[in-house]
Structure formats: C-alpha cells, structure tokens
Amino acid sequence: MKIDVLSLFPEMFDPLRQSMIGKALEKGIIDFKVTNFRDYTLNKQKHVDDLVYGGGAGMLLTPQPIFSAMSAIEADNQGDRGHVILVDPAGKRFDHQTAQRLSKYEHLTFISGHYEGYDNRIRQLVDEEISLGDYVLTGGELPTMVIIDATVRFLDDVLGNADSAEDDSFQNGLLEEPQYTRPADFQGMKVPDVLISGDHEKIRRWRLKESLRRTYLRRPDLLAHRQLTKEERDFLDDIKYEESLDSKQ
Known part of the structure; x- marks a missing residue:
C-alpha cells in the first residue's frame, strides 16, 4: 500500500x-x-x-x-x-x-x-x-x-501473528473477552480455571460468553445491531441473570 x-x-x-x-x-x-x-x-x-x-x-x-x-x-x-x-x-x-x-x-x-x-x-x-x-x-x-x-494492521505480514487482527475487539461485532498470561496466580488473583483446563470447547464457550458479557456491560449498543445465534442468546440470558444477582448483593 x-x-x-x-x-x-x-x-x-x-x-x-x-x-x-x-x-x-x-x-x-x-x-x-x-x-x-x-x-x-x-x-x-x-x-x-x-x-x-x-x-x-x-x-x-x-x-x-x-x-x-x-x-x-x-x-x-x-x-x-x-x-x-x-x-x-x-x-x-x-x-x-x-x-x-x-x-x-x-x-x-x-x-x-x-x-x-x-x-x-x-x-x-x-x-x-x-x-x-x-x-x-x-x-x-x-x-x-x-x-x-x-x-x-489489516495488511498481510504487518502483525507478527496473522490471527491478531481477526481476534480484535469489534472484528465480530463484540468486544474482546478478558485475557490472561503467566503467572497463573499473581498476588492471589488467579487465571480462570477453564483457561488452563486444556478443554478447547469449554475455552471457546467461556471466551464467547465473556465477550458477550463485556459487550453487554460496556457497549450494549453493539448488541442492538448484531444477529445473535441461539448459543449467544442463551449466554446473554445467563449473563443478564447473573448480573442482576450481583447488583442485589
């Protein structure tokens, strides 16, 4: 370019x-x-x-x-x-x-x-x-x-990892989920167990749900323009219920 x-x-x-x-x-x-x-x-x-x-x-x-x-x-x-x-x-x-x-x-x-x-x-x-x-x-x-x-950043070979731009916030209409690196336990703050479980399907589901949660809490306007899958709708219902419980505590 x-x-x-x-x-x-x-x-x-x-x-x-x-x-x-x-x-x-x-x-x-x-x-x-x-x-x-x-x-x-x-x-x-x-x-x-x-x-x-x-x-x-x-x-x-x-x-x-x-x-x-x-x-x-x-x-x-x-x-x-x-x-x-x-x-x-x-x-x-x-x-x-x-x-x-x-x-x-x-x-x-x-x-x-x-x-x-x-x-x-x-x-x-x-x-x-x-x-x-x-x-x-x-x-x-x-x-x-x-x-x-x-x-x-979208040009070929600009980023070290070709998947980085694809995983960014907004790429799929949602904010990026929380991410972690080593150590697994820092001053008592632990990485979610699912991320070190080795179970790729559970990790995928956790990432999608937490991406939806972050979007729902921070940029709900993005969800208004997104066609949600059944899995995403189910996750969003769970999130709303969980957040309502947290607000009552």
Whole structure:
C-alpha cells in the first residue's frame, strides 16, 4: 500500500515510523510519504490560510496549495492520486469496519487540515470524509495517524501473528473477552480455571460468553445491531441473570 499525507506539520508523523508500521516500511509492505503543502503555495509570504468570506472567527485553508500538492502527487504516481480522505469533524465516524475497508486500497491519500477548517472547494478533491468522533482537535494530524495505524494492521505480514487482527475487539461485532498470561496466580488473583483446563470447547464457550458479557456491560449498543445465534442468546440470558444477582448483593 502507498500512503500519501498532505500536512503542514510533517514532523508530527515521525512516531508512525516506529513499531509495527516501522517494520512494515522496512519490509516494503507500505510506502509512506508526507507532503508539506505549504511548499506549494504561490503566496510570497508562504501563507496557506485566509479570512472567511462573510465574516467569522478563525482562518480557512485556501484551495490553491492543496490543489497544487495533489497535482504533484498525481504526477509522481502516473496520474493516480489514490483514494482521497479528508479528515474532518463533519465526516463519517471512523470504526473497525472502515479500517478494514480502507486496507483494501492500494493507495490512500489523506488531507490533514489545520486552523478553522477548509475552503469548501477543497472537497472537490475528496472521495470520502472521516471523523474520529464528535469532538474537535487543533488539526487533522492525530486523526490521520490513528486511521493509518488502524488500517495498516489489516495488511498481510504487518502483525507478527496473522490471527491478531481477526481476534480484535469489534472484528465480530463484540468486544474482546478478558485475557490472561503467566503467572497463573499473581498476588492471589488467579487465571480462570477453564483457561488452563486444556478443554478447547469449554475455552471457546467461556471466551464467547465473556465477550458477550463485556459487550453487554460496556457497549450494549453493539448488541442492538448484531444477529445473535441461539448459543449467544442463551449466554446473554445467563449473563443478564447473573448480573442482576450481583447488583442485589
């Protein structure tokens, strides 16, 4: 996958070159480039923003530098500017499924804005707009890094274990169950017996039930959109009964 980013602060993306993504870069799994679109402004003072027509607080990014930077990306890629994503609070909320979908593209290009926002004509360049949530940050760099990190994890050979992404929370519409490692007894806090029993079917059932329990307690909204199997419905009935007993104690 090729990833291009348009940003006024390229140095903010240095942390992405660490850990798993750094290894993916070394292996050639991804090609990552950040372009400072200030380099493309025709303004002698190198300004990339201006006052809002009609009045209003803050400054808007002007279209010319971003259009010119995008033309340069197209020229470097034989006319391909990639699937262009505008990181914006008004965009569609980012989630696990979106990351998985984006991982299918061979070329992603992110526009990371700053200041008050964008001149609306910049949206003519964009294929989709994405938001991390219902809040506003000082710039698009952090959301862009989050989206890239979550997306790249789905690429082949990025994670050490190919099953890791498949077992993540949200992959099957549920939160991940509690997990444990050695020692089996730490300061009197013991790993559930079933996990060290060696009985794979009992372990599977425990994991599914505890995944449902965590989802029911923390994100019940996810269950409203999930078609439950009979086994899951039975587990959920048990969980509700067990939790009702706990609340009375």
